[in-house]
Amino acid sequence: MEIYSKRQQIAEAIEGLKAKKQSVGLVPTMGALHEGHLQLVKKALNDNDTVVVSIFVNPTQFNNPTDLEKYPRTLDNDVMLLKGLSDTRIFVYAPTVEDMYGDNPVSEQFDFDGLEHEMEGKFRQGHFDGVGTIVKRFFEIVKPHNAYFGEKDFQQLQIIKKMVEKHNIPVNIVGCKIQRESDGLAMSxxxxxxxxxxxxxxxxxxxxxxxxxxxxxxxxxxxxxxxxxxxxxxxxxxxxxxxxxxxxxxxxxxxxxxxxxxxxxxxxxxxxxxxxxxxxxxx
Incomplete structure (x- = not known):
């Protein structure tokens, strides 16, 4: 399994795939993968020749520094889980904060036509600017044909669709149903x-x-x-x-x-x- 930490490396690898007319799917994650993530990857594998799974805990979408600090980081285990799905058709992109933001990890400012002011937006100031910033950068680096997001973060899904529409980004956004534990708790x-x-x-x-x-x-x-x-x-x-x-x-x-x-x-x-x-x- 190919694991990349630099944007230039992953971009060159994707260009090579596209030169062979291969389709590329993207599953953006913050790692600590569970069955919910794996279902997204399975769907992406079914739809595309190669799937890029990004693993990056994005600092600009956390309004609570303690939550950012405590967020689980389990890259080795994540890679092992992904190898169980495919060792050849999945690329892992696990960049550093510096690779994504340089020396200044700040968000772009977005207008999502008001979607950002509802629900989560009222309780997590600046959260969706952080989400929009990092997802847009992944789209610009990977240039996927399709990108996959879970409906548990339904507001995020709608906001990403709006960003793609407003910025004319050539990617198809695929929403996937919520995966639950046997007792009904949404996987997280x-x-x-x-x-x-x-x-x-x-x-x-x-x-x-x-x-x-x-x-x-x-x-x-x-x-x-x-x-x-x-x-x-x-x-x-x-x-x-x-x-x-x-x-x-x-x-x-x-x-x-x-x-x-x-x-x-x-x-x-x-x-x-x-x-x-x-x-x-x-x-």
Whole structure:
């Protein structure tokens, strides 16, 4: 398996593939790979001749320095997992901060037509500028035909689609369904940091989402939101940061349901000091 740490090296390798008319897929990750990531890579392998998996903990998308410091970095194990999928058709790009940003790791400023101001944007200042900056740079370096993102970070997926549209970047964005543990918890690299009692409690998040979806069939968005808030108000271990019912396309909070709109429920919860997010389609 080829592992690259310099942008010039990976760019030259990709140029060689494209000279042979090979298709290239990109799966951007921050490492600490789990089955959710591997499903993205499997999808990319199915669609493309070669897949580039980037592994980079991007400092500009963390608004919490402690979260950045504690984020798991497991490159050797990540490479081993990827070799289990393919030893010849996967390139790993694991750059340094200096390779991506030089001496000044700061974000570009983006306008995502308001998508960045909803939900996560209200609680994580500058987060989506960091996401947009690093994903755009990976697109410019790798120049993939297709790029794959999980729907667990649904707002991020919509924002990347918007960036590609507004900047005329020639890449097809593929959203892939949320991968869950057997008890329903959305797979996340942060799950490994959960203390046992919080890990045991965490499936309550998805159970609540499923019931909220059921209620949404007969109740208003406000009534469903109030119900969810009540569920968490009495929970000993899980602290609700937000629950929002939004239009799928614009991510704007729902004021009144309409038959011709698609809706999605989004949630962020603290389990001790670990922040967990999830979402579910409502129709």
């Amino acid at each position: 690299s942060r799950n490994t940091r959960l203390k046992p009692e919080f890990r045991k409690a965490a499936p309550f998040i998805y159970e609540t989402l499923k019931t909220a979806k059921m209620h949404f069939g007969t109740k208003s968005a406000n009534e469903v939101t109030e119900w969810v808030e009540n569920q968490f108000s009495g929970h000993d271990l899980l602290e609700l940061e937000y629950f929002i019912v939004s239009e799928t396309e614009t991510l704007k909070p729902v004021k009144r349901k309409m038959d011709n709109k698609d809706y999605r429920a989004f949630i962020a919860v603290y389990a001790d000091d670990i922040r967990l997010i999830d979402n579910i389609a409502l129709n």
